[in-house]
Amino acid sequence: MNGPVTVEELAILMKARAGLTVDPALLAEAPDVPFEEYGLDSLGLLGIVAELENRYGHAIDNEPERCKTPTDFLTLVNAQLTTGA
Template identity: 60%
Template sequence: MTTEVTQLTYDELAALMKKGAGVTVEPSDLESRADAPFADFGLDSLGLLGIVGELENRHGRALPTDAERCKSPRAFLDLVNGTLTTGA
């Protein structure tokens, strides 16, 4: 299976939060408060785990186990995008 390497954006993260956890948040709010804990946006660890699973399915590769323990949008995007870029 061929997967295109792309960068996960705040827009896509907001869409994944809505789809995977039923949490509605504006992408601009995620970006402006990128270091705020996910809990401030209403996303719990189970919701984040669902997002990790969706991304793994979408890209056909496992994300690091640290992904589900990321505490903020910025930390999550940095980890995911670093993984997608390096293929690690």
């Protein structure tokens, strides 16, 4: 997954903002496994979004907490961060 936010960064954020330890390699191998299976809920995802907004200085719209998989989330977030949408 190319973009400002990588699978590895997402795994780190899942640990830092939601307290979930996820192996980045596992996340990369199965990016379409629902967040639910990792134990990440919408509140945890909102914490990740807040961190990304602070880090990149850009609001992330379109309800990213509704994304169900890492692929969905990274596609949405990276599109907004790279286009400035």
